[in-house]
Amino acid sequence: MARVSSVFRLKGRVGNIVFCERGGKLYMRALPSVVRNPKTAKQEAVRSKFRVAVEFYQRVKESPIGRIWNESAKGIAVNGYALHMKLNVKAFKEDGKIRDFSQIHFTAGKRQCVYDLVGKMDEEGQVVLCWDGDSDEEEPEMDDRLGVIVIYGNREFMPMVVEGVEARRCDGGASFRVDREAGVKVHLYCFFVSDKGMEYSNSQYICL
Known part of the structure; x- marks a missing residue:
């Protein structure tokens, strides 16, 4: 200039x-x-995935998940939308579906994840989670509360917070109920949040 x-x-x-x-x-x-605005197949695919990720966010921004994203973003991204786009764009396909459920993240932060997290679900939809609850972590983190978000395989763009989860890190496990439909996969995203709700762990994925 x-x-x-x-x-x-x-x-x-x-x-x-x-x-x-x-x-x-x-x-x-x-x-x-x-x-220059070349429209190669690769660039169009990237733009399509970006639009799909935006649509996913728009579906949930007014739900409790939107609040969780915003809280989790503090110190990491400008807001929950920016955090979602940073973490999740690659998990979507350009045709409007989720490519890899394990690559979706609903929280991020400095709180510790848990080790050896496993889960099972019975025919009635009762889920049992187990993890290593030994007190190797600093004592304050042992009181972190468990949160769970679920995506059903036939409702990919309708994630929701699982209600009725009452467990803390020190418990080493949790039990709760989800909807169970024959042949439909249940994708769980488990995370821990500090007692005051200000700090989060990275979400951990389980498919049942």
Whole structure:
């Protein structure tokens, strides 16, 4: 951008030259003669996945998951939307579906994940989770509360927080109920949150 010295206070565009004023000084700059926006198959696929990720966020931003994303984003991203896009775009397919459920993340943070997390579900939809609850972690983190988000395989864009989960890290396990439909996979995203709800662990994935 070049500075202009003139008695005429030009502003705006003349041909491919733009005149503007900053701090009381007049400047000019040339516009590019060609704006490149190649639409290769790869670039179109990336844009499509981005749009799918945005749609996923729009579906849940007013739900409790939107609040969880916003709280989890503190110190990591500008807001919950930015955190979601940073973590999850690659998990979607350009055709509007989820490519890899294990690559979806609902929380991120410095609280510790748990070790040896496993789960099982009976025919009635009763889920039992187990993890290593030994007190190797710092004592305050042992009181972290368990949170669980579920995605059903036939409702990919309808994640929801599982109600009625009452467990802490120190318990080493939890039991709760989800909907059970024959042949439909249940994708669980487990995370721990500090007692005041200010800090989160990364979410951990289980498929049942």
